[in-house]
Amino acid sequence: MIMVEHLTKRYGPHVAVDDVSFHCEPGTVTGFLGPNGAGKSTTMRMICGLTPPTSGNAAVTGRRYRELPNPGREIGVLLDASAQHAGRTGREALALAARTMGVDRGRVGAVLDQVGLNATAAKRRVGAYSLGMRQRLGLALALLGDPRVLILDEPANGLDPEGIFWMRGLLRDFADRGGTVLLSSHLLREVEAVADRVVVIGGGRVVAAGGKDELLAGAGTLVRGRDPHALRLTLDRVGLTATAGTDGGFLVRAEPGAVGQVAADAGLVLTELRPAGNGGLEQLFLTLTAGASTKEAVK
Structure with missing residues (x-):
């Protein structure tokens, strides 16, 4: 061990x-x-x-x-x-x-x-x-x-x-x-x-x-919208933890249905909504470490 x-x-x-x-x-x-x-x-x-x-x-x-x-x-x-x-x-x-x-x-x-x-x-x-x-x-x-x-x-x-x-x-x-x-x-x-x-x-x-x-099963939901800034503000407002990815999307610690309903109530247009585990380890890694490499390089 x-x-x-x-x-x-x-x-x-x-x-x-x-x-x-x-x-x-x-x-x-x-x-x-x-x-x-x-x-x-x-x-x-x-x-x-x-x-x-x-x-x-x-x-x-x-x-x-x-x-x-x-x-x-x-x-x-x-x-x-x-x-x-x-x-x-x-x-x-x-x-x-x-x-x-x-x-x-x-x-x-x-x-x-x-x-x-x-x-x-x-x-x-x-x-x-x-x-x-x-x-x-x-x-x-x-x-x-x-x-x-x-x-x-x-x-x-x-x-x-x-x-x-x-x-x-x-x-x-x-x-x-x-x-x-x-x-x-x-x-x-x-x-x-x-x-x-x-x-x-x-x-x-x-x-x-x-x-x-x-x-992978508990990775949450990958969500992407036409207006990322408004989507992030909306998720924050309702208390859903969101981690920014490298491509404008977010990893949200909630089920896809709950995330979709929050976006719909706010009148936001989503371009992607799916369980994060579908993207495998690569997608989970990129989302969890978004920006980390750049931050290390400029310390």
Whole structure:
């Protein structure tokens, strides 16, 4: 299990992560989503002990990462596929890691096969690897210690469609065998296909968290009108919480019938009215994080 409790990270006056809390259960894949600069990578680095938090705590399998005597045997981590020695071959990188963790060297060949790196690729120096090959090697390193937990930041970056499909199956199988996966990715449709739970972060804060199906089913109503300003004022006046989307629409925490009736009573013309879950995780993400990326960029 991964437990994150009130994690906060400040860099001078800038708050990169602000009171973030969530948990990841065994047997599940948790999608950790947010726009660039939202605080995803900083949060994952704090979980893995690479960045000290300003306040709050993170525990994996009941202990902080730095308290684990041999963390690679319990937690597989892939945060940066390029953070590998370019002069070593893929097999050498894995053999050295196996020796460091006290893992039987026979695991090297097993994980190379598992991630789809053949004998030719294993003998090639990492500096000559494509990004997709580095991602596969990074995942092999994460799996090498036969951990119970995987923490992966953009693991599908650089993979072709076949590779993305393969990774989805690998992560689903890992979780179905009782493992815990925390997965950060911009490939929202792939996250939707594999994740059981979703945590959405924007501007350093968690804006939504829960079961994927629960979030999509309870997402509310997407509504768009010819006069967005008048629609927003009307929704505010009757006490319906509305979050502005990126395309002039609103996500309203109410049933479509109730939203439509409010608009009709006010004489407003609607151009769209439907349950938010119909747009899938991508639409929910865009609505919940509307403007967050821009706000981060200008801080």
